[in-house]
Amino acid sequence: MADMTRVLVINGSYRDDGITDQAIAVAVGVLKGEGANTEVVNLREYPIEFCRNCRECTQQPGTDPGKCVLGDGMYELIEKIELAEAYILASPTNFSSVTAVFKRFMERLVAYAYWPWGKPYPKFRKQGLRQKKAMLISSSAAPAWLGRWSFATSRQLKMAAKTIGAEPVGILFTGLSSMEKHKRLTQKTIDRTRILASRLLGAG
Numbered sequence: 001m002a003d004m005t006r007v008l009v010i011n012g013s014y015r016d017d018g019i020t021d022q023a024i025a026v027a028v029g030v031l032k033g034e035g036a037n038t039e040v041v042n043l044r045e046y047p048i049e050f051c052r053n054c055r056e057c058t059q060q061p062g063t064d065p066g067k068c069v070l071g072d073g074m075y076e077l078i079e080k081i082e083l084a085e086a087y088i089l090a091s092p093t094n095f096s097s098v099t100a101v102f103k104r105f106m107e108r109l110v111a112y113a114y115w116p117w118g119k120p121y122p123k124f125r126k127q128g129l130r131q132k133k134a135m136l137i138s139s140s141a142a143p144a145w146l147g148r149w150s151f152a153t154s155r156q157l158k159m160a161a162k163t164i165g166a167e168p169v170g171i172l173f174t175g176l177s178s179m180e181k182h183k184r185l186t187q188k189t190i191d192r193t194r195i196l197a198s199r200l201l202g203a204g
């Protein structure tokens with residue numbers, strides 16, 4: 001992938017400088033160093049309302065996301081998603097799943113489904129069109145091997161990537177992250193973050 005690749009980072013952590021923010025900072029450093037154009041959206045500060053399940057956005061056919069009836073920040077965020085060529089999707093594990101702000105964002109991605117009344121299930125508009133790439137980031141108090149396989153977080157992040165038309169290049173899952181108040185990333189985690197960030201640009 002050429003320089004100036006647009007990378008959109010969507011961060012579902014609630015904390016400044018927590019594990020998620022630190023991992024994102026490392027990845028963004030790598031991406032910027034490679035000449036990529038990066039933007040970080042912290043969902044904790046972003047004005048997104050809950051999906052109303054009116055399904056208006058799902059009635060419109062085509063590969064473009066349907067238009068939502070809510071005139072909130074999701075309109076602009078979908079524009080950013082559409083313009084980006086690669087993504088970092090990040091959320092800590094809270095109560096065995098992505099955080100509530102990330103889930104709220106994910107539910108609004110229903111605009112990426114074509115699901116007219118009368119059809120029992122949706123068809124994902126970007127299915128089969130997965131040319132984009134996504135790096136996934138999560139963490140948990142549980143050890144990484146356990147958290148990665150037993151919590152819903154990894155599956156949910158993959159589902160979000162698939163919905164917006166991206167193929168995951170890998171997941172950074174940091175375990176045992178809650179023993180100290182201001183835990184710093186280990187060198188091993190930093191190294192893996194760098195590898196995955198490079199993969200996002202087609203290297204590594």
Ligand SMILES: Cc1cc2nc3c(=O)[nH]c(=O)nc-3n(C[C@H](O)[C@H](O)[C@H](O)COP(=O)(O)O)c2cc1C
Binds near residue numbers: 014095096177
């Ligand atoms: C409300 C809440 C729920 C949590 N639930 C889980 C959980 O179900 N399993 C787990 O292993 N860790 C859980 N954790 C720990 C977080 O996943 C962990 O601290 C994570 O690294 C926080 O990310 P951050 O550093 O970006 O804030 C929870 C933490 C909080 C505050």
